[in-house]
Amino acid sequence: MAARVIVDPPGEGGGRRVCADGTVLGTAYSLHDLTVYVERAGLEGLDELDVAMSPLVEWHGGGPEVWLATD
Numbered sequence: 859m860a861a862r863v864i865v866d867p868p869g870e871g872g873g874r875r876v877c878a879d880g881t882v883l884g885t886a887y888s889l890h891d892l893t894v895y896v897e898r899a900g901l902e903g904l905d906e907l908d909v910a911m912s913p914l915v916e917w918h919g920g921g922p923e924v925w926l927a928t929d
Contacts (some may be wrong), residue, residue, distance in 0.1 A: 863912075867918050
């Protein structure tokens with residue numbers, strides 16, 4: 859099963875681009891932001907821990923604890 863939500867690596871200014879099924883939802887700067895985007899994409903009823911652990915979220919460039927760009 860392919861991941862539904864893709865979280866890109868942190869950008870230069872911080873934040874991570876979030877896509878669902880190929881559509882860019884926006885840039886998340888925290889796990890809370892990501893949870894809001896995931897809910898808007900139709901995965902309702904999930905809290906931040908659920909989103910961090912969900913197999914429907916594919917993390918690129920670090921997991922749910924990484925939000926700032928590294929030098």
